[in-house]
Amino acid sequence: MSVSSxxxxxxxxxxPFACALALPSTLAAQTAASVPSRQSHxxxxxxxxxxxxxxxxxxxxxxxxxxxxxxxxAQNALAQVLLQQGEVAAAIPHFRTVTRLKPSLAIGxxxxxxxxxxxxxxxxxxxxxxxxxxxAPQQSExxxxxxxxxxxxxxxxxxQSEMRRAVDLAPKRPELHDALGxxxxxxxxxxxxxxxxxxxxxxxxQYQPALLHLGVTLLDSGKTQDAKQLxxxxxxxxxxxxxAHFYLGTILEAEHDSAGALREYEAASRLSPNLAVARxxxxxxxxxAGDTASAIASFRAVIAMQPEDxxxxxxxxxxxxxxxxxxxxxxxxxxxVALAPRDSSFRNNLGAxxxxxxxxxxxxxxxxxxxxxxxxxxxLHYNLGLAYKLKDDIxxxxxxxxxTIALDPSLPDPHYTIGVTLWQSGKFEESATELNxxxxxxxxxxEAYYTLGTVYKQAGDLPKAASALRKAIExxxxxxxxxxxxxxxxNQQGDxxxxxxxxxxxxxxxxxxxxxxxxxxxxxxxxxxxxxxDLEGAISQFESAIKADSSYAPAHQQLATALERKGDKERAGxxxxxxxxxxxxxxxxx
Numbered sequence: 001m002s003v004s005s006x007x008x009x010x011x012x013x014x015x016p017f018a019c020a021l022a023l024p025s026t027l028a029a030q031t032a033a034s035v036p037s038r039q040s041h042x043x044x045x046x047x048x049x050x051x052x053x054x055x056x057x058x059x060x061x062x063x064x065x066x067x068x069x070x071x072x073x074a075q076n077a078l079a080q081v082l083l084q085q086g087e088v089a090a091a092i093p094h095f096r097t098v099t100r101l102k103p104s105l106a107i108g109x110x111x112x113x114x115x116x117x118x119x120x121x122x123x124x125x126x127x128x129x130x131x132x133x134x135x136a137p138q139q140s141e142x143x144x145x146x147x148x149x150x151x152x153x154x155x156x157x158x159x160q161s162e163m164r165r166a167v168d169l170a171p172k173r174p175e176l177h178d179a180l181g182x183x184x185x186x187x188x189x190x191x192x193x194x195x196x197x198x199x200x201x202x203x204x205x206q207y208q209p210a211l212l213h214l215g216v217t218l219l220d221s222g223k224t225q226d227a228k229q230l231x232x233x234x235x236x237x238x239x240x241x242x243x244a245h246f247y248l249g250t251i252l253e254a255e256h257d258s259a260g261a262l263r264e265y266e267a268a269s270r271l272s273p274n275l276a277v278a279r280x281x282x283x284x285x286x287x288x289a290g291d292t293a294s295a296i297a298s299f300r301a302v303i304a305m306q307p308e309d310x311x312x313x314x315x316x317x318x319x320x321x322x323x324x325x326x327x328x329x330x331x332x333x334x335x336x337v338a339l340a341p342r343d344s345s346f347r348n349n350l351g352a353x354x355x356x357x358x359x360x361x362x363x364x365x366x367x368x369x370x371x372x373x374x375x376x377x378x379x380l381h382y383n384l385g386l387a388y389k390l391k392d393d394i395x396x397x398x399x400x401x402x403x404t405i406a407l408d409p410s411l412p413d414p415h416y417t418i419g420v421t422l423w424q425s426g427k428f429e430e431s432a433t434e435l436n437x438x439x440x441x442x443x444x445x446x447e448a449y450y451t452l453g454t455v456y457k458q459a460g461d462l463p464k465a466a467s468a469l470r471k472a473i474e475x476x477x478x479x480x481x482x483x484x485x486x487x488x489x490x491n492q493q494g495d496x497x498x499x500x501x502x503x504x505x506x507x508x509x510x511x512x513x514x515x516x517x518x519x520x521x522x523x524x525x526x527x528x529x530x531x532x533x534d535l536e537g538a539i540s541q542f543e544s545a546i547k548a549d550s551s552y553a554p555a556h557q558q559l560a561t562a563l564e565r566k567g568d569k570e571r572a573g574x575x576x577x578x579x580x581x582x583x584x585x586x587x588x589x590x
Contacts, residue, residue, distance in 0.1 A: 038067050038074075045077060057081050065094075072101045076111065088118045099128075106136035110145045117149040125149050133162075140170035144179065151183055159183055167196075174200035178210040185213065190221050208237040212244050224251055242272025249281065261285055269298070276302045280315065287319050290554040293527045293561055295319045310339035314346050321353055323524045329353045344374035351383060360391040378407040382414055389421055397421060412442040420451060428459040446476035450485070457489055465489045480509035519549035523558055530562055538562045553582045 045060030058081045064074035079094035095112035102108055113128035129146040136142045147162035163180045170176055181196030197214035200207050215230035231248040234241060249264030262285050268278035283298030299316035306312060317332030333350035340346060347370035354363035367384035374380060385400030398421065404414040419434035435452040438445055453468035469486040472479055483506035490499035526541030539562045545555035560575035 038064055038071070041067070042074060042077075045074075045081075049077070049081060054081055054085055058085070069097070070101055072098050072105075072108075075101070076108070079111065079115070083115060083118075088115055091115050092119060104135060106132045106139060106142055108132075109135065110142055113149060114145055117152060122149075122153045126153075138169060140166040140173065140176065143169065144176060147183070148179070151186075156183065156187055160187075172203060174203040174207045174210060177203070178207065178213060181210070181217070182213055185217050185220075188220075190217055193217050194221075206237050208234055208241065211237060212241060212247075215244070216247055219247060219251065224254070227251060240271055242268045242270075242275055242278065245271065246275060246278040246281070249278070253281070253285065258285060258289060262289070269301075273301075274305060276305050276309070276312075279305075280312065283315060283319070287322065291557055291561070292319050292323050292524075293530055293558055296323075296527075308339060310336045310343065310346065313339065314349060317349060317353070321349075321356065323527045324521075325528050326353055326357050330357070342373055344370040344377055344380060347373070348377075348380055348383060351387070355383075355387055355390065358390075360387050363387045364391070376407060378404045378411060381407060382411070382417075385414070386417060389417065394421060394425065410441060412438045412445060412448070415441065416445070416448055416451070419448075419455075423451065423455050423458075428455050431455050432459070444475055446472045446479055446482070449475065450479060450482045453482070453489070454485055457485065457492075462489055462493055466493070478509050478512075480506050480513055482506075483509060515549045516552065519545040519552040519555055521545075522548065523552070523555045526555075526558055526562070530558070530565075535562055535566050539566070551582060553579055556582065 041060045041063040045057045045064070048054075048056035048060060058078065061074050061078035061081060064071055065078055068074070075094045075097045079091040079098070082088075082091035082094070092112070092115050095108070095115050098105070098108040099112055109128045109132035113125045113132060116125035116128060126146070126149060129142070129149055132142040133146055143162045143166035147159045147166060150156075150159035150162060160180070160183050163176065163183055167173075167176045167180055177196045177200035181193040181200065184190075184193035184196060194214065194217055197210045197217060200210035201214065204210075211230050211234035215227045215234060217227075218224075218230065219227035228248065228251045231244050231251070234244045235248065238244070245264045246268035249261045249268060252264060253261035262282065265278050265282035265285060268275055269282055272278065279298045279302045283295040283302070286292075286298060287295035296316065296319045299312055299319055302309060302312040303316060313332045313336040317329045317336065320326075320329035320332060330350065330353045333346060333353055336343070336346040337350060347366050351363045351366035351370065354360075354366060364384060364387045367380050367387060370380045371377065371384070381400050382404040385397045385404060388394075388397035388400060398418060401414045401418050401421075404411060415434045415438045419431045419438065422428075422431035422434060432452060432455050435448050435455065438448040439452070442448070449468045449472035453465045453472060456462070456465035456468060466486060466489050469482050469489060472482040473486065476482070483502045487499045487502035487506060490496075490502060522541045522545035526538040526545065529535075529541060530538035539559065542555050542559035542562060545552060546559065549555070556575050556579040560572045560579065563569075563572035563575065
């Protein structure tokens with residue numbers, strides 16, 4: 001199911017509970033108990049209800065019911081207040097009393113049916129609502145209420161039929177066209193759904209639900225720019241709509257506007273804190289931007305909402321692994337595997353975590369388990385081969401790597417790893433063959449050119465070595481190892497001056513790399529401390545990272561986050577400004 005299809009399915013239980021929240025003017029007939037004390041309590045209850053003081057309204061209506069249990073107006077009003085307070089079970093007996101006192105009053109059965117639906121009593125809810133429709137077949141509200149409850153309980157076709165009847169009876173109500181459009185979109189009947197949403201907007205151009213629903217429908221139909229315009233308009237009408245922010249974020253993300261998408265996902269998560277999909281996208285995008293602390297916080301929030309969501313545990317595991325927190329990453333991958341034991345990708349990630357921990361035997365076990373689920377998975381065969389190589393079981397490694405190539409001949413990495421393995425075994429000619437195949441498959445693979453140059457150097461073919469190393473440097477000018485190895489080749493060829501220049505450049509790049517590694521290590525350490533709640537320790541580590549490399553953007557970003565959490569907004573703002581300046585200069589290493 002697409003995200004937008006799930007949205008319309010979710011909408012069917014969120015559509016306005018219009019009848020049940022209306023003031024009880026439909027129960028206009030007064031009972032014989034209209035004594036002054038009754039009237040005083042009743043009017044006080046209405047006034048309190050209209051002002052939002054549910055506690056006082058409840059007390060007043062309870063007083064009227066106590067004076068006269070047969071007062072249908074008071075019974076209804078008390079039930080409505082109880083519903084608004086979330087006490088559905090307590091409201092139902094009062095609605096039942098109304099239907100006993102006035103069995104021919106359609107709206108009483110409608111109210112009771114809606115309350116029963118909220119309590120989960122589908123069968124009796126629909127019975128009461130059908131009674132309401134039978135008693136008032138020309139009332140659009142009765143058909144609307146039945147349609148909404150049928151939809152909420154999965155009876156989509158009859159729900160559509162009842163909502164169409166409601167629309168026929170009240171064609172000027174935009175909310176009915178919007179509701180019918182939502183039911184149609186839920187069934188992927190997009191052209192007719194679009195027509196209904198547009199009709200709603202013709203009746204009321206600022207009807208926000210229709211703007212939102214039409215935007216989502218167009219998005220699901222591939223009309224992205226039209227959807228973007230409508231979602232933007234929906235947010236102009238109601239800036240507090242978390243779902244509109246979320247769907248706009250998906251469009252911006254698809255347009256590679258990461259900053260805009262992050263902004264919308266953050267708004268969606270703030271305004272609709274239980275919208276797990278928004279927090280998931282926020283976490284994935286933050287992780288991609290190098291903000292692993294925010295990613296981890298988002299994934300933890302998703303797990304708190306949906307503890308049985310295997311993908312959420314997997315996402316958190318990947319983010320933790322990115323920070324170097326291998327043990328906790330393993331725990332999360334294990335939970336993902338326990339929740340979805342037939343998902344080979346979770347086994348693959350668990351194996352990668354064990355590889356990171358240099359527990360090769362356990363990594364091999366996980367990859368083998370994954371292959372029992374997906375024997376044709378090339379990635380699992382490749383990773384298993386890599387694990388065998390790291391364990392120095394070269395025959396097993398080569399076997400798995402060749403299986404990978406047989407499954408997917410277009411992959412360059414298996415050829416590369418075979419080439420490296422053969423080179424390390426002293427088989428230079430075979431190694432060069434594999435590495436040349438890598439370059440054929442991926443002509444911009446700088447590391448393959450570097451390794452090929454090294455193989456040619458050791459085989460004594462200096463011209464080919466120099467050519468391959470120069471190509472590696474052309475593709476990746478900051479490749480320190482390529483400069484250093486080329487210096488050695490040039491020195492062997494007798495070009496001392498060129499060799500000295502390459503050696504110097506290699507040394508400079510090595511120092512820069514060490515500086516970056518120091519900054520990266522300190523930043524990851526700070527993230528782990530921040531996740532553990534040690535803000536002071538985290539701030540110290542982020543400051544150390546910046547001291548090692550003042551241009552390392554992730555350290556500034558994480559320091560700003562830590563300072564914000566500490567309450568030091570002034571310093572946090574300065575770090576964010578530094579981050580902005582760094583990013584305007586060009587992309588930094590993340």
